[in-house]
Amino acid sequence: MKSFLCAAFFCLSLGGVCAAQQNPADTPVSKEDVEKYLQVMNSRDMMTKMVDAMSKPIHEMIHQQYLKDKDKLPPDFEARMNKRMDEMFKSFPWDEILDSMVPVYQKHFTKGDMDTLVAFYSTATGQKMLRELPAIAAETMQTMMPLLQKNIGSMNRNLEQEITAMVKQGQSRSETASPQRNN
Numbered sequence: 001m002k003s004f005l006c007a008a009f010f011c012l013s014l015g016g017v018c019a020a021q022q023n024p025a026d027t028p029v030s031k032e033d034v035e036k037y038l039q040v041m042n043s044r045d046m047m048t049k050m051v052d053a054m055s056k057p058i059h060e061m062i063h064q065q066y067l068k069d070k071d072k073l074p075p076d077f078e079a080r081m082n083k084r085m086d087e088m089f090k091s092f093p094w095d096e097i098l099d100s101m102v103p104v105y106q107k108h109f110t111k112g113d114m115d116t117l118v119a120f121y122s123t124a125t126g127q128k129m130l131r132e133l134p135a136i137a138a139e140t141m142q143t144m145m146p147l148l149q150k151n152i153g154s155m156n157r158n159l160e161q162e163i164t165a166m167v168k169q170g171q172s173r174s175e176t177a178s179p180q181r182n183n
Contacts, residue, residue, distance in 0.1 A: 027111045038102075051089045
């Protein structure tokens, strides 16, 4: 009986040790794992394509601005602004931006998560997703831009009205708080 209890205790002890071991998939993701994911995602190329895709709606926005204010703007406004926007996008530190993303991925994903993502983006569907994403982003940006412009304009007008009202309210308070002296 004593040996049975010892054997049972020993088995339970081993079970606790086994349960305490961490599943390798739940371990923190390494910098190298994230870099592998970013590589499978073709992140550098993807960023370039996304910027190119976003530039069309931005050029359209510049064109609309020109049409709206062309009597106040120089004739080469549109060409200069488009060139400047393109230069700004090309001069962005894209490699640094990608490097800065690594700790964020490390914070939110485990090694198992990252392995799963790498496996997905290595499939034909994952690669199609990556190929189509710039076009999807461009089309989304194109459909959103008029809505954003409309709402931003409305929001700006509302804020300007509120600020004007607050300034008037502040001026009337200061006038009543400190009456004018007659000399």
